[in-house]
Structure formats: C-alpha cells, structure tokens
Amino acid sequence: MKVGIVGIGHGKFGRRDDATVQELAFEPFKEALDDSGLSKEDIGATVIGSSPEYHKQRSLPGVVAEYLGMNPQMTYLTEAACASSSAALHNAVAYIKAGIYDIMAVVGAQKMTELTTPEILALMGRVGDVQWESVFGTTFPGYYAMYARRHMHDFGTTEEQMAKVAVKNHAHGLHNPNAMFQKEITLEKALGSRPVASPLKLYDCCGNADGAACVIVAEESKAKSISDTPIWLKGMGAASASMSVLRRKELNSIPSAVEASKQAYEQAKVEPKDLHLAEVHDCFTIAEIIAYEDIGLAKKGEGSKLIDEGQTYRDGKMPVNVDGGLKAKGHPVGATGASMTVEAVKQLRGEAGKRQVDGAELVLTHNVGGIGQYCFVNIYSR
Amino acid sequence: MKVGIVGIGHGKFGRRDDATVQELAFEPFKEALDDSGLSKEDIGATVIGSSPEYHKQRSLPGVVAEYLGMNPQMTYLTEAACASSSAALHNAVAYIKAGIYDIMAVVGAQKMTELTTPEILALMGRVGDVQWESVFGTTFPGYYAMYARRHMHDFGTTEEQMAKVAVKNHAHGLHNPNAMFQKEITLEKALGSRPVASPLKLYDCCGNADGAACVIVAEESKAKSISDTPIWLKGMGAASASMSVLRRKELNSIPSAVEASKQAYEQAKVEPKDLHLAEVHDCFTIAEIIAYEDIGLAKKGEGSKLIDEGQTYRDGKMPVNVDGGLKAKGHPVGATGASMTVEAVKQLRGEAGKRQVDGAELVLTHNVGGIGQYCFVNIYSR
Numbered sequence: 214m215k216v217g218i219v220g221i222g223h224g225k226f227g228r229r230d231d232a233t234v235q236e237l238a239f240e241p242f243k244e245a246l247d248d249s250g251l252s253k254e255d256i257g258a259t260v261i262g263s264s265p266e267y268h269k270q271r272s273l274p275g276v277v278a279e280y281l282g283m284n285p286q287m288t289y290l291t292e293a294a295c296a297s298s299s300a301a302l303h304n305a306v307a308y309i310k311a312g313i314y315d316i317m318a319v320v321g322a323q324k325m326t327e328l329t330t331p332e333i334l335a336l337m338g339r340v341g342d343v344q345w346e347s348v349f350g351t352t353f354p355g356y357y358a359m360y361a362r363r364h365m366h367d368f369g370t371t372e373e374q375m376a377k378v379a380v381k382n383h384a385h386g387l388h389n390p391n392a393m394f395q396k397e398i399t400l401e402k403a404l405g406s407r408p409v410a411s412p413l414k415l416y417d418c419c420g421n422a423d424g425a426a427c428v429i430v431a432e433e434s435k436a437k438s439i440s441d442t443p444i445w446l447k448g449m450g451a452a453s454a455s456m457s458v459l460r461r462k463e464l465n466s467i468p469s470a471v472e473a474s475k476q477a478y479e480q481a482k483v484e485p486k487d488l489h490l491a492e493v494h495d496c497f498t499i500a501e502i503i504a505y506e507d508i509g510l511a512k513k514g515e516g517s518k519l520i521d522e523g524q525t526y527r528d529g530k531m532p533v534n535v536d537g538g539l540k541a542k543g544h545p546v547g548a549t550g551a552s553m554t555v556e557a558v559k560q561l562r563g564e565a566g567k568r569q570v571d572g573a574e575l576v577l578t579h580n581v582g583g584i585g586q587y588c589f590v591n592i593y594s595r
Numbered sequence: 596m597k598v599g600i601v602g603i604g605h606g607k608f609g610r611r612d613d614a615t616v617q618e619l620a621f622e623p624f625k626e627a628l629d630d631s632g633l634s635k636e637d638i639g640a641t642v643i644g645s646s647p648e649y650h651k652q653r654s655l656p657g658v659v660a661e662y663l664g665m666n667p668q669m670t671y672l673t674e675a676a677c678a679s680s681s682a683a684l685h686n687a688v689a690y691i692k693a694g695i696y697d698i699m700a701v702v703g704a705q706k707m708t709e710l711t712t713p714e715i716l717a718l719m720g721r722v723g724d725v726q727w728e729s730v731f732g733t734t735f736p737g738y739y740a741m742y743a744r745r746h747m748h749d750f751g752t753t754e755e756q757m758a759k760v761a762v763k764n765h766a767h768g769l770h771n772p773n774a775m776f777q778k779e780i781t782l783e784k785a786l787g788s789r790p791v792a793s794p795l796k797l798y799d800c801c802g803n804a805d806g807a808a809c810v811i812v813a814e815e816s817k818a819k820s821i822s823d824t825p826i827w828l829k830g831m832g833a834a835s836a837s838m839s840v841l842r843r844k845e846l847n848s849i850p851s852a853v854e855a856s857k858q859a860y861e862q863a864k865v866e867p868k869d870l871h872l873a874e875v876h877d878c879f880t881i882a883e884i885i886a887y888e889d890i891g892l893a894k895k896g897e898g899s900k901l902i903d904e905g906q907t908y909r910d911g912k913m914p915v916n917v918d919g920g921l922k923a924k925g926h927p928v929g930a931t932g933a934s935m936t937v938e939a940v941k942q943l944r945g946e947a948g949k950r951q952v953d954g955a956e957l958v959l960t961h962n963v964g965g966i967g968q969y970c971f972v973n974i975y976s977r
Contacts, residue, residue, distance in 0.1 A: 233726060258833075264654075265647050265674060270725040271718065272646075272676045275838035275968030285854045287833035289682040289969060292647060293671040294654045300671040304686055311692030336653065343652040344615060451640075451669035456657035472667045586657030587671060 216306045217436030217443030218593070219316075220249025220429030221555045226543035227393040228326050229423035234268055235280035238322040241427035241551075242281050245318065249429050249439055256429070257314030258287040260305055262298025262321040263547030265290065266336055269327055277322065292547075294340050295496060296582030297321065299550030299589035302428060303451055309432050316435060321551030322425035333421055340583045342457040354410035354418060354497070356458065356584045361412050361499040363464040368514035370502060372412050376403035377520045378498035379416045379540055385527060386537025388567040393422045393543030417498040422543030426551035428558075444558045447575075448481025448592035450474055456586045465514075467585035470507035474579065474590045478509070481592040485509035488531065488592075489573040490560055492553040494581040495538040505533070508579050508590065527570060535560070535568045550589065553578040557593045598688045599818030599825030600975070601698075602631025602811030603937045608925035609775040610708050611805035616650055617662035620704040623809035623933075624663050627700065631811050631821055638811070639696030640669040642687055644680025644703040645929030647672065648718055651709055659704065674929075676722050677878060678964030679703065681932030681971035684810060685833055691814045698817060703933030704807040715803055722965045724839040736792035736800060736879070738840065738966045743794050743881040745846040750896035752884060754794050758785035759902045760880035761798045761922055767909060768919025770949040775804045775925030799880040804925030808933035810940075826940045829957075830863025830974035832856055838968045847896075849967035852889035856961065856972045860891070863957075863974040867891035870913070870974075871955040872942055874935040876963040877920040887915070890961050890972065909952060917942070917950045932971065935960040939975045 222244030224237055232240075238261070246253060259281065261274045270276055278288040291300040298321025305317040325333060337353035364370045380400050386392040398416060406415035430436075436443040450473035455461055461468070478484060491508060495501035505516035510531055519525050525533035536542055536556040539549060557576040559565045565573075576593045604626030606619055614622075620643070628635060641663065643656045652658055660670040673682040680703025687699040707715060719735035746752045762782050768774040780798060788797035812818075818825040832855035837843055843850070860866060867890060875890065877883035887898035892913055901907050907915035918924055918938040921931060939958040941947045947955075958975045 266653055269721060271648055271721040272674065272838075272965055272968065274675065274835070275722070275965055276724060276726075278835050278968070279837045279839060279842065284836050285834045285851060287685075287969075288835045289673055289675040289679075289964075291671055291673060292654065293656065297671075303669075304689070307686070307689040307693040307695055310694065311689040313689055313692070339651060339653040340657070342658060344658075452667045453656070453660050453670045454666050455661045456654075457661065460661060469667060582671075583654055583657055586654065586660070587669075 214310055215433040216309050216430050216446050217433060218428055218558050219431045219436050219440040219443055220245035220251060221558045222248060222427040223391050223552060223555045224425045225391050226422045226424035226545055234270060234273060234322055234324040235276045237324060237423060237425040238277045238320050239280055241425050242318060242320055245427040245429045251429065251439065253282055255316055256283065256318045257316055259283050259318045259320060260301040261288065261290045262301035262319065262550060263290055263323055264292055264294060264297055267323065267325045267328060277320065293587040294582035295546045296550055296580040296587045296589050297547040299580040302550065302554060303449060303589060305430050306446060306449065309430060316429065316431045319428045319551055320425060321548035323545035323547035324423045325421045325545060326423050345459065346457060354413055357497040357499055358410035358413045359458065360464050360503060364499060364503065367465045370517045373404060374517040374520055375417055375498040376400055378495065378501045379403045381520065381526055382495060382534050382538040382540035385535050386541025389537045389542060392537040392541050393420050394541045413497055419496050419539035419544040422545045424543060424545035424548045426548045426555050428551050428554050442562050442595065444561045444593050444595060446591060447594045448477035450476030450590040452588055454585045467503060467507055467581060467588065469585050469588035470504065470579060470581060473588040474508040477590040477592050483575060483592060488575050488577050490532045490535060490570045491577045491579060492556050493533055493579040495534055495540050496544060504579055508577060527568065532570050535570055550580040553580055561593055561595050596692055597815040598691050598812050598828050599815060600810055600940050601813045601818050601822040601825055602627035602633060603940045604630060604809040605773050605934060605937045606807045607773050608804045608806035608927055616652060616655060616704055616706040617658045619706060619805060619807040620659045620702050621662055623807050624700060624702055627809040627811045633811065633821065635664055637698055638665065638700045639698055641665050641700045641702060642683040643670065643672045644683035644701065644932060645672055645705055646674055646676060646679055649705065649707045649710060659702065675969040676964035677928045678932050678962040678969045678971050679929040681962040684932065684936060685831060685971060687812050688828055688831065691812060698811065698813045701810045701933055702807060703930035705927035705929035706805045707803045707927060708805050727841065728839060736795055739879040739881055740792035740795045741840060742846050742885060746881060746885065749847045752899045755786060756899040756902055757799055757880040758782055760877065760883045761785045763902065763908055764877060764916050764920040764922035767917050768923025771919045771924060774919040774923050775802050776923045795879055801878050801921035801926040804927045806925060806927035806930045808930045808937050810933050810936050824944050824977065826943050826975050826977060828973055829976045830859035832858030832972040834970055836967045849885060849889055849963060849970065851967050851970035852886065852961060852963060855970040856890040859972040859974050865957060865974060870957050870959050872914045872917060872952045873959045873961065874938050875915055875961040877916055877922050878926060886961055890959065914952050917952060932962040935962055943975055943977050
C-alpha cells in the first residue's frame with residue numbers, strides 16, 4: 214500500500230515574537246487542512262516533531278493538540294534533533310501502512326528565540342556527547358568546523374567553495390516568502406563575514422529561527438479520493454551513526470546519510486541521476502557539499518565541483534535547495550524536515566512559482582539530525 | 596498480523612549515581628537480548644522513550660544507540676511525558692505491522708537525579724500549560740491535588756482511602772527487587788506524613804527515580820520462532836486530552852484514559868471483568884483510584900470501594916500494581932510505560948515469583964502522560 218501526501222502548510226520562518234509554539238503550529242496545520250479540503254475531524258492522529266529543550270513549554274504535543282482542537286485523538290512527540298519532523302513523518306507512514314490510522318497530520322514546530330544565542334549554543338553543544346565531548350567546549354559550529362577542516366584536508370575543498378553554497382541558497386531564498394532571509398548576498402560578503410568556528414564564518418551558518426510546517430498523509434485509496442495530485446512517498450530510508458565524533462571512522466562524510474539514502478534509492482528503485490531536485494540539510498555550507506557526495510550526486514571528494522560549476526542552481530543540471538535551504542530559510546530545528554517535504558510537494562505539484570524546477574517529477578529530501586547521529590532520506594514522486 | 600513480545604529487561608529503579616543515562620539503558624537492553632536469545636544484529640531499529648529535559652545529555656537516542664552498539668540502525672525518541680515509552684511501544688508495533696521492521700527494541704530510559712528536587716518540580720510544572728497555568732504556580736502535585744479535592748467533593752473519597760493505596764503498593768513493592776522502595780508502610784505513617792500539596796501527603800506521591808526498562812517486539816511468525824511463550828499485544832488504545840485543566844469538563848476522571856481503554860477493550864474483544872491484573876499509573880494515590888474507574892474496574896465514584904475492600908491486593912479479586920506501582924517502584928518518567936509492560940509479560944509467563952498472580956492470562960497496562968494529556972492502554976495475553 215502506498216502512502217500519499219494530500220495536504221501541506223508552511224509558516225513564516227524567522228524571529229516570531231508574535232506567536233507561541235502552539236500558535237506557530239496552528240498556522241501550517243490550518244493551511245494544510247485547507248489545502249487538502251479535509252476538516253480536523255478527518256485526522257486520525259497527530260505527531261509533533263520538535264526538539265523540546267528550546268521551549269519554556271514542556272511536552273509540546275499536549276498544548277499543540279489542544280490548540281489545534283485535536284483532542285481526544287492520539288498525539289505524541291518525536292525527537293531526532295534537527296531531523297525530528299522527518300522522524301514524525303516516518304512514524305505517520307508506519308501507522309498508516311499498519312492500518313492503524315487512515316489519515317495523519319505531521320507537525321514540525323519549533324520556537325528557538327525565547328533563548329539568547331549563548332543559551333542556544335550551549336544547548337546545541339549538549340546534542341554532542343556530554344560525557345566526553347561537550348566538556349571540551351564542542352559547540353555545533355565547532356563540530357561542523359571539524360567536518361570542514363577534514364574535507365579541506367582530504368579533498369582540497371576551499372572556503373570559497375563553501376561560500377558559494379551560501380550565495381546560491383540566498384539567491385534561491387529570495388523567491389521564498391517564508392524564508393527568514395530573503396536577500397541575495399555576494400561571495401565577497403560571505404567570505405568577509407566574521408569567523409564563527411574557523412573555517413566557518415557567519416555566512417556559512419544557517420540561522421536559528423522559529424517556525425512550523427505541516428504535512429497531511431493518507432493511505433493510497435483515501436489519498437486518491439482526497440487529492441487530484443497526491444504526492445507519493447516512493448522511497449524512505451532511516452539510519453543512525455555514532456554521536457561521538459571520536460567513534461567516527463572519518464569526518465569527511467556522514468555515514469547515516471550514506472546508509473539512509475541507499476535504503477531510499479533501493480526502495481524507490483531509482484538512482485541519483487534520476488532526481489530532478491534535492492532538498493538537503495545545509496545547516497552549514499560544508500554540510501551541503503558533503504550531502505552532494507553522501508546522496509550520490511557527486512563522487513566522494515568531488516562535491517565542491519557541483520557548486521563551482523553552478524550545477525545545483527535552480528536552472529542547473531541538478532538543483533539543490535531551491536527554497537533557500539536551511540541557510541536562507543532559517544532552521545527551526547523541529548520544523549525543518551517537514552519544511553523540506555512541503556517544498557518537495559510544491560515542486561512536484563508544479564506550484565512553486567518563481568522557484569519551480571521545470572519538469573520536477575522525482576524529488577529527494579535529506580534531513581540530518583545533530584552531527585549525523587540520525588538521517589532520514591525520502592524520495593517523492595507524482 | 597499479531598505482534599508479540601519476545602524479550603524483556605528491567606533495571607534497578609532509584610537513585611543511580613553509578614550510571615549515566617546510556618548505561619542505565621544498556622542494563623535492560625542486554626537483559627532483554629539475553630531473555631530473547633537474540634543478538635543485537637537481529638534488532639531492526641530502536642525507539643527510545645524518554646522525557647528529555649531532565650538530562651544534561653540532549654538527544655538521547657544518539658548516545659544510547661551508540662552505547663548499545665545499534666548504529667547504523669534507525670533510532671529516535673518519543674515523548675509523551677510520563678507515557679513516553681508506551682508511545683515508543685505503540686510506534687514499534689506500528690512499524691512491525693507496516694512490515695518495515697521485523698524486530699524492534701523499545702527502551703524507556705530516564706535519569707532524573709542529576710537535578711535537585713526544586714528543579715524537578717519546576718520542570719514538572721512546565722508540563723502543564725506554561726502560558727496560563729504554570730504562571731500561577733501549578734506544580735505536578737498541585738495538579739493531582741486538584742483531582743483529589745474534586746474526587747473527595749464529588750464522591751466522598753477520603754484521605755484514608757488514598758493512603759490505603761500507598762500501603763498496598765508498598766506491600767507489593769516489597770517483593771520487587773527492582774523497586775526503589777522495598778519496604779512496607781503503615782496506614783498511620785502514610786496519613787501522618789508531611790503535606791506536599793493538600794490533601795496529598797508525602798506518601799501519596801511516587802518517587803522521582805532513575806531507571807530504564809526494555810521490551811523487544813517481533814512480528815507474529817518471528818515471535819513464535821524466537822520464543823516459546825511470546826506475549827501478544829491483544830488490544831492497544833491511545834488518546835489525548837486537553838493539557839490545560841481549565842479546558843477540562845471535569846476533574847474527577849481522566850478523559851484520555853477512558854477513551855484509550857475503550858479502544859483497547861474493543862480491539863481485544865474483552866471486558867474489564869475478564870482481566871486478571873492491571874498495572875495502572877499511580878503517580879499519586881488518587882490517580883490509582885481514578886484509574887479504577889477510568890478503565891472500568893469500578894463504576895464512576897466507586898473506585899475507593901476497591902481499595903477499602905482490599906480487592907486490588909495481589910490475592911484480591913482484581914489485583915492492581917503488584918510490582919509496587921509507581922508509588923513503591925519509583926517513577927523514572929520515560930521508563931515507566933516499558934516497566935509496566937515488563938511486569939505484564941512476567942506475570943503472563945508465570946515468572947513473577949512472589950508477585951505472581953495465579954492464573955494471570957489477561958493483563959492491562961494504563962500509562963498516563965502528564966496530567967492526562969496522553970494515555971496509552973494495552974491489553975496483553977499469552
């Protein structure tokens with residue numbers, strides 16, 4: 214039995230002092246209901262993807278389900294760091310394939326700006342191994358700086374190539390009204406921005422944001438009756454890798470991403486060259502270059518070529534992150550996976566406006582949790 | 596297709612300064628593997644049930660999966676407050692019924708004693724609605740004190756009846772080597788203990804504990820080949836209720852528990868009178884009396900009769916919480932649901948030693964999250 218996406222919603226990402234986390238969740242939920250033509254009574258259960266510690270409010274599904282009017286239906290939260298709502302989507306597909314529910318809503322929601330930047334950095338460091346690594350001051354940019362240094366050392370990747378990823382994603386984000394940063398940047402500006410964790414500079418890093426996105430999924434026959442253009446989950450992969458970098462064999466690749474994409478390609482019976490678009494997890498610019506290699510768009514060590522040659526621009530050979538990616542869109546961690554799925558669906562429906570990739574028939578999303586301890590990869594088609 | 600439990604493990608609950616959260620998780624995981632005769636290579640994926648905010652370590656599945664040696668298999672966390680590992684078990688059943696994995700491990704793990712009691716109380720208050728209720732100082736005992744007052748007002752339930760629940764569960768806990776408190780208490784001691792949130796006194800409250808429990812589930816044919824005595828999940832119910840008490844119609848019952856148990860009975864095609872044992876969520880003594888009514892062991896308002904008449908003792912007509920319940924066993928919130936399931940399985944296998952309920956063939960577990968915003972009810976049989 215296939216599972217189809219029949220409704221999508223996406224709120225504005227950025228600093229959202231105007232909304233509590235449940236209010237953030239409501240916006241895309243309502244939009245997704247309207248998009249699908251369903252009413253909330255049709256939804257069997259709701260899964261919330263979020264990274265809890267950023268919120269004053271604990272146990273989000275309680276307040277969110279109440280605010281969405283979804284009691285007494287089942288609800289709970291999934292957490293897989295920055296891949297939390299991809300885990301939620303995988304859960305919903307499992308419940309539907311199991312025949313337990315026919316229609317489910319997945320809501321990725323995150324409010325991060327209740328905290329100060331130092332507080333956020335401290336919390337992010339604690340997503341790394343607290344016993345053996347955080348004690349030495351590893352923060353999130355610090356972890357990805359290690360990836361960058363290693364990739365530079367092993368393959369000659371340059372700071373300029375990384376900056377080019379930022380320039381591309383900002384150019385794409387210009388056309389995404391939900392993006393946190395809707396402005397182009399120059400290579401000079403990116404390269405000249407202040408260091409965060411060398412070699413990563415400010416413009417190598419995505420922005421911490423508030424935001425939410427929602428995806429409504431349904432079993433095959435229901436999906437066909439609800440929507441004229443259901444989008445099918447053709448392949449799904451999920452894998453893990455060690456949390457401690459000290460237990461990683463190499464730092465120029467994310468092993469969970471390699472494994473999850475392998476699973477997704479096998480299930481979908483397609484190859485990287487069949488894709489028309491990929492939305493990948495560019496929490497830092499180096500992460501996008503590594504993603505090119507991990508999901509098979511480029512050979513290992515050759516990811517930087519794709520950006521050098523402009524292949525991953527919207528009008529290039531293999532568009533990547535045409536919605537601006539985490540870089541320009543902002544990264545409300547729990548919402549990012551659902552946000553990627555929303556863009557995949559828009560593209561496959563041909564509803565992406567100025568961002569539309571011509572002839573998009575096969576789209577991949579690649580959502581990494583933490584420093585790669587989780588990865589969820591999905592392949593979607595009409 | 597049926598889903599069977601083929602392996603169980605349960606660590607010591609209590610103050611566990613000797614172990615990190617991943618070490619706590621390892622103990623029952625190893626025990627469950629040994630119990631099942633499986634090796635970790637047989638496990639398709641691991642779901643961690645936990646309430647994250649109590650830990651210095653964020654994103655537990657990352658460190659736990661690494662420590663259990665479960666990379667590169669999928670892992671993620673489920674959170675539904677005190678019902679987090681019941682949500683994880685429901686997830687695992689869905690994945691197996693969907694045919695995505697054949698065998699999965701559910702690990703409930705929680706370390707709460709890294710924090711001080713005031714810190715824990717503050718965190719617990721934030722499981723209630725932060726916007727409208729926590730600001731008025733509602734803590735967890737405060738919420739349940741409201742339930743107690745309302746039940747006393749509506750039905751004449753007394754403080755003595757509540758204390759009798761504590762006396763019973765401590766008597767049961769005496770025979771559970773994994774319990775935090777293995778000692779009997781008297782009615783006088785319970786009634787004379789210091790007030791926590793009137794009318795609840797110290798002995799009306801369960802103890803904050805560290806702890807972990809593990810359940811390995813498998814699809815029907817695998818379960819039969821792995822185990823001579825697989826225990827079947829015969830009925831499963833899951834529901835939610837408003838988080839804010841201000842939106843509850845009544846406070847003498849937990850609506851999600853009523854709904855979830857109705858679903859479980861219907862699916863299992865049994866009635867409350869068919870049960871031989873129930874493990875219910877006695878985070879406070881009043882919660883056990885309300886549970887009697889919510890799951891249909893007593894009519895509404897008549898729950899206190901069961902404890903007055905001693906019916907819910909191990910040798911009574913309808914044994915409840917023969918492992919000591921949350922009250923004597925301790926309540927490491929994320930581990931409690933899995934712990935209940937472990938006891939159900941032990942009883943159905945006839946392996947519960949001095950706690951064994953004669954002729955136990957049908958067991959129910961009732962795991963409430965928070966103040967009832969979630970409830971998961973399962974019915975198990977041989």
